[in-house]
Amino acid sequence: MAxxxxxxxxxxxxxxDAAGIAHFGSFFDFMEQAEHELLRSRDLSVFMNDDTGxxxxxxxxxxxxxxSSARFEDILDIEVSIARxxxxxxxxxxxxxxxxxDVASGEITSVCCRMTDQSPPEPIVIPQWFRDKLGA
Amino acid sequence: MAxxxxxxxxxxxxxxDAAGIAHFGSFFDFMEQAEHELLRSRDLSVFMNDDTGxxxxxxxxxxxxxxSSARFEDILDIEVSIARxxxxxxxxxxxxxxxxxDVASGEITSVCCRMTDQSPPEPIVIPQWFRDKLGA
Amino acid sequence: MAxxxxxxxxxxxxxxDAAGIAHFGSFFDFMEQAEHELLRSRDLSVFMNDDTGxxxxxxxxxxxxxxSSARFEDILDIEVSIARxxxxxxxxxxxxxxxxxDVASGEITSVCCRMTDQSPPEPIVIPQWFRDKLGA
Amino acid sequence: MAxxxxxxxxxxxxxxDAAGIAHFGSFFDFMEQAEHELLRSRDLSVFMNDDTGxxxxxxxxxxxxxxSSARFEDILDIEVSIARxxxxxxxxxxxxxxxxxDVASGEITSVCCRMTDQSPPEPIVIPQWFRDKLGA
Numbered sequence: 349m350a351x352x353x354x355x356x357x358x359x360x361x362x363x364x365d366a367a368g369i370a371h372f373g374s375f376f377d378f379m380e381q382a383e384h385e386l387l388r389s390r391d392l393s394v395f396m397n398d399d400t401g402x403x404x405x406x407x408x409x410x411x412x413x414x415x416s417s418a419r420f421e422d423i424l425d426i427e428v429s430i431a432r433x434x435x436x437x438x439x440x441x442x443x444x445x446x447x448x449x450d451v452a453s454g455e456i457t458s459v460c461c462r463m464t465d466q467s468p469p470e471p472i473v474i475p476q477w478f479r480d481k482l483g484a
Numbered sequence: 485m486a487x488x489x490x491x492x493x494x495x496x497x498x499x500x501d502a503a504g505i506a507h508f509g510s511f512f513d514f515m516e517q518a519e520h521e522l523l524r525s526r527d528l529s530v531f532m533n534d535d536t537g538x539x540x541x542x543x544x545x546x547x548x549x550x551x552s553s554a555r556f557e558d559i560l561d562i563e564v565s566i567a568r569x570x571x572x573x574x575x576x577x578x579x580x581x582x583x584x585x586d587v588a589s590g591e592i593t594s595v596c597c598r599m600t601d602q603s604p605p606e607p608i609v610i611p612q613w614f615r616d617k618l619g620a
Numbered sequence: 621m622a623x624x625x626x627x628x629x630x631x632x633x634x635x636x637d638a639a640g641i642a643h644f645g646s647f648f649d650f651m652e653q654a655e656h657e658l659l660r661s662r663d664l665s666v667f668m669n670d671d672t673g674x675x676x677x678x679x680x681x682x683x684x685x686x687x688s689s690a691r692f693e694d695i696l697d698i699e700v701s702i703a704r705x706x707x708x709x710x711x712x713x714x715x716x717x718x719x720x721x722d723v724a725s726g727e728i729t730s731v732c733c734r735m736t737d738q739s740p741p742e743p744i745v746i747p748q749w750f751r752d753k754l755g756a
Numbered sequence: 757m758a759x760x761x762x763x764x765x766x767x768x769x770x771x772x773d774a775a776g777i778a779h780f781g782s783f784f785d786f787m788e789q790a791e792h793e794l795l796r797s798r799d800l801s802v803f804m805n806d807d808t809g810x811x812x813x814x815x816x817x818x819x820x821x822x823x824s825s826a827r828f829e830d831i832l833d834i835e836v837s838i839a840r841x842x843x844x845x846x847x848x849x850x851x852x853x854x855x856x857x858d859v860a861s862g863e864i865t866s867v868c869c870r871m872t873d874q875s876p877p878e879p880i881v882i883p884q885w886f887r888d889k890l891g892a
Contacts, residue, residue: 361792361802362645362785364638366692372543373516373634376509377770384769384829393829394769407508411547416604420638421792421801463503468552497656497666498649498779502772502828509770513634520633520693529693530633556774557656557665639871644815645784652781679780683819688876735775740824 351483353386353428359418369417375452376410379442382426383456386440390481394458398475405458406469408437412454422446430482436460436471438482487619489522489564495554505553511588512546515578518562519592522576526617530594534611541594542605544573548590558582566618572596572607574618623755625658625700631690641689647724648682651714654698655728658712662753666730670747677730678741680709684726694718702754708732708743710754759891761794761836767826777825783860784818787850790834791864794848798889802866806883813866814877816845820862830854838890844868844879846890 357378365371387393394405418424424444431441437459444451460478461469493514501507523529530541554560560580567577573595580587596614597605629650637643659665666677690696696716703713709731716723732750733741765786773779795801802813826832832852839849845867852859868886869877 360785360789361637362643362788365633366636366638366640367540367542368638368640371634372546373509373512376512377768380509380770381768388829395828404503406503406553407550409547409549410508411545413545414543417542420803421796496649496653497773498652498781500774501769502774502776504774504776507770513632516634517632524693531692556667557660639812639814644818645781645788648781648784676775678775678825679822681819681821682780683817685817686815689814 353382353389355382355385355426355428357381357424357426359420359422359424361420364420369419370422372412372414375412375414375444375454376456378424378426378444379410379412379440379454379456382428382442383440383458386428387482390483392478392481396478400462402463403472403475403478404461404463404469405438406461407456407458409457410454412442412452414452415450416446418444418446418451424451431455432457433474433479435473438474489518489525491518491521491562491564493517493560493562495556495558495560497556500556505555506558508548508550511548511550511580511590512592514560514562514580515546515548515576515590515592518564518578519576519594522564523618526619528614528617532614536598538599539608539611539614540597540599540605541574542597543592543594545593546590548578548588550588551586552582554580554582554587560587567591568593569610569615571609574610625654625661627654627657627698627700629653629696629698631692631694631696633692636692641691642694644684644686647684647686647716647726648728650696650698650716651682651684651712651726651728654700654714655712655730658700659754662755664750664753668750672734674735675744675747675750676733676735676741677710678733679728680731681729682726684714684724686724687722688718690716690718690723696723703727704729705746705751707745710746761790761797763790763793763834763836765789765832765834767828767830767832769828772828777827778830780820780822783820783822783852783862784864786832786834786852787818787820787848787862787864790836790850791848791866794836795890798891800886800889804886808870810871811880811883811886812869812871812877813846814869815864816867817865818862820850820860822860823858824854826852826854826859832859839863840865841882841887843881846882 363374432439499510568575704711771782840847
């Protein structure tokens with residue numbers, strides 16, 4: 349199973365809201381950015397081509413729980429791990445911390461899909477080469 | 485118990501992403517906007533003053549599941565209902581549809597808090613006048 | 621020349637920042653939304669098809685000056701007019717007001733382009749049918 | 757006069773739009789982030805305290821011109837310089853490039869203000885200690 353991936357994200361001014369803290373919706377963007385960073389670290393991307401065309405990863409679920417808050421210019425420590433690896437989907441788990449304080453934890457579930465212009469994304473079995481690179 | 489509140493939201497260009505659809509993170513903003521609209525419809529707001537100071541509603545949890553997708557200029561039908569009314573918290577449930585097609589469904593849980601400049605938000609029992617106006 | 625188009629936009633919570641006001645960047649989204657609304661009011665869109673393919677309107681310039689600020693739940697009055705109509709481009713001018721107070725004024729210049737998958741957008745002369753509908 | 761400050765910014769998925777490129781509005785957030793990075797590099801911030809209270813920098817103008825476009829995961833090279841240093845305001849100039857290709861160039865003008873809760877921001881002369889640290 350893949351080890352935990354660690355990254356950081358500074359809270360930018362456009363991430364904040366009038367309550368003076370990072371807007372709860374920003375954490376979903378932070379999770380997505382961390383997921384993409386994990387993929388890049390393993391030479392993968394959410395948009396890839398194989399012989400048949402484009403493979404991408406539409407989200408089917410996302411959630412986040414908030415334990416405390418973060419402010420402008422705080423640097424969040426982010427841990428990403430693979431919580432569940434299915435036949436056709438991956439669930440990533442995220443933990444956000446400011447030093448020793450838990451800020452938020454969440455999950456995103458993405459489905460491996462064949463993308464075409466004409467029809468909706470079609471779920472496919474995650475290719476073996478993707479699993480191998482993911483180390484999962 | 486409060487009846488279901490209905491509103492609509494047009495998908496704006498800035499809500500879309502390079503997959504050609506409304507970005508999954510936008511739905512969290514759409515849910516928040518619909519929650520605030522429900523409150524306004526009942527002469528309430530997420531920021532209110534009583535004799536003691538400011539009352540607001542920090543989020544402790546948010547989640548969304550996606551059944552299909554929405555595109556630029558689509559007009560989403562949104563249903564908001566109160567899924568759980570606790571002593572100190574409210575969980576709102578949301579359903580997004582395009583005509584007869586389910587697009588997404590989600591929840592936001594907000595905690596009634598006394599806000600101060602000096603310390604973190606302090607959870608309080610939801611005031612009776614708030615419950616009365618909410619009709620819940 | 622087209623008459624002034626008027627619309628409104630409520631400042632949503634996700635539009636605000638930790639200074640307690642609508643983030644300056646939000647006004648560029650507000651301008652774009654008002655431009656799209658003007659087009660829809662004239663049965664036009666920023667993405668249209670003619671016999672040859674897709675026509676769209678990439679931005680080449682945008683600017684905004686700020687006279688005062690707007691807060692959460694303020695309803696901005698927005699005026700849109702066509703400041704310059706060129707052979708291949710349109711410059712829209714925007715004024716934002718809260719009752720009698722000037723809040724911001726800006727411009728967006730968009731270029732009429734033939735869109736293709738293979739190459740960058742190619743500027744074209746604005747079709748006569750577009751000008752006719754625009755009333756400009 | 758301060759030398760040019762250089763930084764980079766990856767285009768994240770939430771920065772893109774349905775035209776498949778970084779949304780024009782994202783560049784205003786990119787400019788603001790680069791401005792804040794420049795300030796941090798000189799041990800300054802857009803929110804600082806002196807003996808009298810909080811000093812901040814509301815924007816009075818922002819503009820951007822677009823020469824080409826950027827896509828998901830592109831890494832933009834950003835140059836920031838101080839275009840004009842007034843008695844009470846600073847105009848920052850920005851250039852965005854992808855390798856040798858010009859992508860966009862813009863400006864933000866910020867006014868040095870004393871911030872209070874009760875009244876609008878009050879423009880003040882930029883303190884000498886701020887100018888000294890800025891090296892401008």
